[in-house]
Amino acid sequence: ETGVTQSPTHLIKTRGQQVTLRCSSQSGHNTVSWYQQALGQGPQFIFQYYREEENGRGNFPPRFSGLQFPNYSSELNVNALELDDSALYLCASSLSTANEQFFGPGTRLTVL
Amino acid sequence: RKEVEQDPGPFNVPEGATVAFNCTYSNSASQSFFWYRQDCRKEPKLLMSVYSSGNEDGRFTAQLNRASQYISLLIRDSKLSDSATYLCVVRGGFTGGGNKLTFGTGTQLKVEL
Numbered sequence: 001e002t003g004v005t006q007s008p009t010h011l012i013k014t015r016g017q018q019v020t021l022r023c024s025s026q027s028g029h030n031t032v033s034w035y036q037q038a039l040g041q042g043p044q045f046i047f048q049y050y051r052e053e054e055n056g057r058g059n060f061p062p063r064f065s066g067l068q069f070p071n072y073s074s075e076l077n078v079n080a081l082e083l084d085d086s087a088l089y090l091c092a093s094s095l096s097t098a099n100e101q102f103f104g105p106g107t108r109l110t111v112l
Numbered sequence: 113r114k115e116v117e118q119d120p121g122p123f124n125v126p127e128g129a130t131v132a133f134n135c136t137y138s139n140s141a142s143q144s145f146f147w148y149r150q151d152c153r154k155e156p157k158l159l160m161s162v163y164s165s166g167n168e169d170g171r172f173t174a175q176l177n178r179a180s181q182y183i184s185l186l187i188r189d190s191k192l193s194d195s196a197t198y199l200c201v202v203r204g205g206f207t208g209g210g211n212k213l214t215f216g217t218g219t220q221l222k223v224e225l
Contacts, residue, residue, distance in 0.1 A: 002155075033212065042116070042199055042215030043156065056212055090155055097211045103155035 002026060004093050004104035012110045013081050021076045021107045025093030031055070032074040033101055034066060037088040049074055050097050086111045113138055118200050118216035125223055129190045133219045135183040135200030142214075143204030145176050147185045150197045150218065159185075159198070190223045197221070 003026040013019050025032050031050045035043035045058035049068035063079040072093070078085055088108050092101035118135045125131050137145075145162040160167065162174040162183055173186040183200055200216040 035213075035215075040120075040217070042217045043213070045212035045214065048212060058212060092213075100158060101213060103157070105155050 002093075002102035002104065004091065004102050006089075006091055006104040006107050008107060009105065010108045010110075012112065014112050015081055015083060017081050017111075018077065018079045019081060019109065021078075021089050021091075021109070023074045023076070023091035023093070023104055025072045025074070025091075026102055029093040029095055029102075030072050031094045031097050031099075032068055032072065033092045033094070034074070034076050035090040035092065036060075036085075037090060037106070038084075039087070043090055046076065048097070055097060081111045083111050085109065114216075115139060115214045116200055116202055116216035118219050120217055120219060122220040122222050125190055125221070127190055127192060127223055127225055129223075130186065130188045131190055131221060132187075133185045133198055133200070133221075135185075135216055137181050137183065137200075137202045137214075139202070139214075140178075140181060141204070142202040144202065145183055146201040146203070146213075147172075147174055147183075148199040148201055148215070150199055152196075156199055156215075187221075190221075192223050192225070195221055195223045 005024045033048040034046040037043040047057040052068045068074045088106045092103045094101045147159040148156040149159045150156040162176045166175045171188045197218040199218045
């Protein structure tokens with residue numbers, strides 16, 4: 001196992017609700033990246049956090065936001081959920097921004 | 113045009129066969145290249161990095177052609193346990209994207225008895 005954990009493992013929400021997903025990075029890793037993987041697609045980059053600051057963002061609307069804490073764990077928040085937000089959300093931690101990314105098991109979000 | 117393009121498959125091959133996957137990428141400024149493996153409903157895991165000189169890891173050989181922006185993966189002597197989705201991945205070269213990984217849609221491989 002990678003040592004990266006995510007919670008919850010599964011989640012069901014309804015349209016318009018808000019959700020918070022959590023990620024604990026591997027010990028010693030200061031960088032966390034978040035990805036969205038829709039069914040049948042590859043993961044899509046949402047954003048990356050390095051030492052508590054956002055360090056790059058993909059093509060996602062502002063209702064996708066994040067945080068990184070002093071212990072380098074991270075949260076992904078999604079407001080005003082839409083049906084198309086249904087996906088597997090993956091976080092990946094790395095020693096620093098240019099190092100290998102180790103993925104957690106993901107949170108499967110279903111929006112009804 | 114997608115940033116990373118792959119044939120989605122599925123590739124159904126008999127055990128022991130040799131199978132090749134190809135991938136093209138659009139951003140010539142991309143800096144690093146990888147193949148990831150993803151089992152059904154699991155997270156992606158790094159299979160191998162890809163270099164211009166070509167690199168081999170057991171039954172797996174990867175090759176990068178920067179001029180053609182083309183990446184390949186060859187699997188020899190396929191095993192049942194090789195059944196998975198293989199994701200072509202590039203990193204870097206995108207303004208404002210940090211060191212994001214850009215994934216292809218993945219190529220599904222099924223190895224059969």
